[in-house]
Amino acid sequence: MSQKSRFLPYGRQTLDKKDINAVIKVLKKDYITQGPLITKFENAFSKYVGSKYAVSCSSGTAALHLSCLALGLKPGKKLVTSPISFVASANCGEFVGAKISFVDVDDKKFNLSTQKLEQKLKKEKIDVVVVIHMAGHPADLRKLRELKKKYKFKLIEDACHALGGKYKKSKIGSCDYSDICTFSFHPVKNITTGEGGMITTNDKKIYEKLKQLRSHGINKSSNQFLNRKLAFDYNGKKNMWYYEMGHLGFNYRLTDFQSALGISQLRKINNIIKKKRIIAKLYDKKLSNNNLISIPAHQSDIIHAYHLYTIMVDFKKLGKTRNQVMEELRKKSIGTQVLYIPIHYQPYYYNKYKYKIGSFPQSEKYYNNCLSIPIFPDLSRKEINHIIKTLLKVIN
Template structure:
């Protein structure tokens, strides 16, 4: 089976992890701060806070921005559920903004329309979470301009997008947002097995992220509320969580980061080859922006219903049966049963729903060979065209 995504692990990665295992620190040692600093440097940002998953990063990002019961947080339906759940963890009310059918990202025009309506109703969002789907940045300049007008904060969910660029800026630099979140899950561009990172340029937000990550506890003398009892003293100053990243994970991240640019470039090479090989197939190919540089976590096609009568489920099952580990990204969050309990229903966000009914994610990862890619295309040809390609 050729998977839709997979990690790339080298001997250097293994050696880095083993070195930590033989060291004095398996957690809360020097390697996590090293990884944080290297990510901050890469993104041209001031602060980076490592955690055990991107979900945790999204959660503490909401907490750091003061999201609480009575607040509204908006995101896109075309994402993994964590992009919305993070606000619910804080007691906030979640709503969605439909996608641009070309980029599959949160549509700034739909956002502006919804903001105008919310302003009249008195229910403007405290935070908007645009998701850089498949690694392609949302139109952050327009979203940021709307944030200035309607006074909401921005968390960029860049779980797919490390190594990508928006116009002249690297994703994570913070020019258009308060906090950016990355994922290091094994199918992402670089991995720490599980893990995530929240990046910001705001010193207050960075300190809040650090506190929420580790039980709300501080040992810093200048931050203490009460007089210290001695060198062992610490204070829990707010309710926090155990979201820390281990030293082993960080060591893996440090070595993985060295390959990031090369791996993203390889993904672009493979995506361009897919574009050429699939040009005559009855599918809609993903858009590759000339203005932005995608992290290319995913390569998503859509079945073109004007050119084929084949059902997506049939094509998906046939590909899986023939050894091609395709996937679907994503089931719109608002049609999940738990969200339907909140009042959302089918038909609320039609562009996301239409996209979902037609999309298939083809295998894409840095070590995918041309032979494997040819196998993917040949198998798809058998199913869609009834012939070998």
């Protein structure tokens, strides 16, 4: 398909020859799953974000699940997150039998409102808070760290949108303000491994637990074996085949060829962010004069990772439904998306926790107006202009 006429989704992978060759090279080797590139990718990732440790896994969802397990979340404990995210941000608590509740988002960046979180913390003990850097705009991590110290909860940054972003002097993923940070490498994210995820932490114990849980809860290190008789022969030598399962874990491993792709993609992250920020600036400039459109907020002390570029549209004033607008844009090869339907609107959650429309007004207001428009690095100037021009024609 020619550049001119291709369909432009809200986000997509950008793969070049180097990425493809890196994968092919591994596919020709002996180890295509648990080979040396997994550790290489983890080391490169932790170096890039500035964390002590990184553990790769099979998806962003697996990263969140493993994180909840590693932090000891279980039945009888409570997890809080915000309704404006992908369902996985809440589901991870459900996976381990914890009780889930939500705190509404703020009215500008649509991240979890720290003010509303504190109101909740004053009333009840919360064990884990999952904060989302919505669209790639870092949440208020300084305030969250302050609350974490005061109210003694564990903090997970669901950073699936924010690879390449920065909060003050810290790269997202450094865990300077949190216990754990999780990432997704789904193709719409800032880098991809097909499916894939990463967890970062600065805590050695958490790191070791994560590594075991990712691979069936199995331990292969002889100094930790509990059943010494089975583990060693009568010469005191470790039996070559021996391993122990101390915890109930999963197969959430990333493969070696996915890691090869991850390493290759990570080399380009600064360039990817640079290009996305240029596109966002163009959108900001051209869309801000339309009084039916609000452009995304941008705090001065952060670097926005622009996983998404989400505008708010006053559909009521416009006199068209969002569906109509999306359809009109689709006819011009422009893909848009609604990210996200508030999680408490999902039947699983409202049936279980008895949420109603109106439970989280700011999230609901966001949902009624949001529209994510295409942003990915290889959008050409021509395509960007086409998006801007068409959007201004449709929303007018």
